Amino acid sequence: MVKSPSSRMQGGNGLFYPIIGFASCFAFVYMSFGDLWISYDGETTLSFVERNGTHFMVDGRPFYFNGWNSYWMMDHAVDESTRPRIGAMLQAGAKMGLTVCRTWAFSDGGYNALQISPGRFDEKVFRALDYVIAEARQNGIRLILSLVNNLQAYGGKAQYVKWAWEEGVGLSSSNDSFFYDPSIRHYFKTYVKTVLTRRNTYTGIQYRDDPTIFAWELINEPRCITDASGDTLQDWIEEMSTFIKLIDNKHLLTVGLEGFYGPKNPKRSTVNPEFWAADLGSDFVHNSKISTVDFASVHIYPDQWSHNQDFGYQLKFVSKWMLSHIEDGDKELKKPVMFTEFGLSTKNKGFDPSQRDKFYEVILEIIYKSAKRKKSGAGTLVWQFWVEGMEEFNDDFGIVPWKRPSTYKLFTEQSCRLARIQGVLPSQKEHLKKLCSQRW
Numbered sequence: 030m031v032k033s034p035s036s037r038m039q040g041g042n043g044l045f046y047p048i049i050g051f052a053s054c055f056a057f058v059y060m061s062f063g064d065l066w067i068s069y070d071g072e073t074t075l076s077f078v079e080r081n082g083t084h085f086m087v088d089g090r091p092f093y094f095n096g097w098n099s100y101w102m103m104d105h106a107v108d109e110s111t112r113p114r115i116g117a118m119l120q121a122g123a124k125m126g127l128t129v130c131r132t133w134a135f136s137d138g139g140y141n142a143l144q145i146s147p148g149r150f151d152e153k154v155f156r157a158l159d160y161v162i163a164e165a166r167q168n169g170i171r172l173i174l175s176l177v178n179n180l181q182a183y184g185g186k187a188q189y190v191k192w193a194w195e196e197g198v199g200l201s202s203s204n205d206s207f208f209y210d211p212s213i214r215h216y217f218k219t220y221v222k223t224v225l226t227r228r229n230t231y232t233g234i235q236y237r238d239d240p241t242i243f244a245w246e247l248i249n250e251p252r253c254i255t256d257a258s259g260d261t262l263q264d265w266i267e268e269m270s271t272f273i274k275l276i277d278n279k280h281l282l283t284v285g286l287e288g289f290y291g292p293k294n295p296k297r298s299t300v301n302p303e304f305w306a307a308d309l310g311s312d313f314v315h316n317s318k319i320s321t322v323d324f325a326s327v328h329i330y331p332d333q334w335s336h337n338q339d340f341g342y343q344l345k346f347v348s349k350w351m352l353s354h355i356e357d358g359d360k361e362l363k364k365p366v367m368f369t370e371f372g373l374s375t376k377n378k379g380f381d382p383s384q385r386d387k388f389y390e391v392i393l394e395i396i397y398k399s400a401k402r403k404k405s406g407a408g409t410l411v412w413q414f415w416v417e418g419m420e421e422f423n424d425d426f427g428i429v430p431w432k433r434p435s436t437y438k439l440f441t442e443q444s445c446r447l448a449r450i451q452g453v454l455p456s457q458k459e460h461l462k463k464l465c466s467q468r469w
């Protein structure tokens with residue numbers, strides 16, 4: 030969804046925001062011990078996530094997961110005053126038995142930019158990304174790192190087009206020229222290569238060699254409406270995924286699709302939320318089938334995609350949408366299918382928090398059943414979690430999970446029941462013992 034923090038420029042004035050409760054003890058520890066607090070050797074050893082046909086594998090066993098999105102991590106790791114939020118969130122996730130977090134590994138132009146201009150990076154912000162990865166490793170959380178935004182938040186493809194225009198090499202002012210302009214493709218490749226070959230200043234490990242990274246995501250929610258046939262986007266995905274595999278063949282790769290079916294897929298287009306969804310220049314099956322794409326990704330936003338539908342209708346849509354994509358994964362793609370974002374907006378007419386619980390429950394249940402039957406539905410990443418004291422970065426979808434016991438219970442029970450099917454990762458052991466003991 031639109032992940033534009035409401036008051037982005039204020040984000041840097043973190044010093045002036047009160048950091049309360051939970052986060053404050055972390056802040057204290059950091060101020061007292063600084064970097065000594067973190068010891069990155071030994072202890073947590075993670076292995077690479079692999080794929081065998083329609084499921085992921087960790088340490089030779091099938092891996093189905095329960096996870097979340099916190100897009101804001103790198104941004105908040107730049108400033109010392111807000112940096113403790115990263116550890117607080119990752120540790121809270123680990124305590125819930127969660128194993129995967131998706132976050133932004135991009136910020137193009139603008140405030141706290143990682144890439145200041147094409148190929149120019151801010152070392153301070155790169156260190157912030159290093160920090161996020163090192164903290165994730167420390168907490169046994171694997172990261173899905175997204176490399177650019179289709180939307181405007183944090184620069185996105187519009188920023189690349191603007192750069193090309195400013196440097197006098199741009200072919201077009203269309204934001205979709207991000208996908209077809211050779212100069213912009215070159216910009217993006219330079220960016221990607223720099224990130225993948227970055228050596229983490231905390232751990233000493235190059236990103237491309239770091240098993241903390243579950244996978245790379247090419248682009249968040251790609252749409253190319255100027256070519257509804259889908260050929261332009263398809264060509265871009267082929268080129269960029271091949272390029273990434275040349276630099277890094279250890280990590281898995283996904284596109285970052287919302288999951289809409291395009292015009293080449295008339296049989297499936299009735300599953301789309303509405304007619305417009307077929308005309309966005311993307312196609313779930315066609316795009317995900319590319320051999321250099323290891324798994325498929327899908328988002329779930331029934332309230333944003335079809336208007337004037339009641340909640341009962343939305344829940345039915347969710348089931349149909351998920352089961353259709355899981356079936357594609359099993360039969361057509363023979364790859365895992367990951368539900369990388371799902372959310373329900375607080376701005377909906379008649380919104381009630383209990384609706385969210387119901388919505389989450391339907392989604393988690395489908396993945397549980399998929400895991401039980403070894404189907405391609407591989408896991409879920411809720412949009413989005415955050416910690417106390419950062420209200421100004423919330424969008425209409427965010428929650429502090431431990432603030433609402435019924436929601437907290439839904440997610441922790443999912444961790445427990447997935448663990449009962451597939452066993453426990455070493456990094457989860459202690460937390461799950463506490464979490465699931467009553468029923469183990």
Ligand SMILES: *[C@@H]1O[C@H](CO)[C@@H](O)[C@H](O)[C@H]1NC(C)=O
Nearest residue numbers: 080081082083086089090091
């Ligand atoms: C991969 O999956 C196939 C079919 O499910 C199974 O027979 C094979 O043993 C698996 N390979 C590994 C390395 O687990």
Ligand SMILES: *[C@@H]1O[C@H](CO)[C@@H](O)[C@H](O)[C@H]1NC(C)=O
Nearest residue numbers: 180181187188190202203204
């Ligand atoms: C490109 O995207 C930006 C940001 O969303 C927008 O302001 C601009 O008008 C778009 N350019 C064109 C040519 O549509």
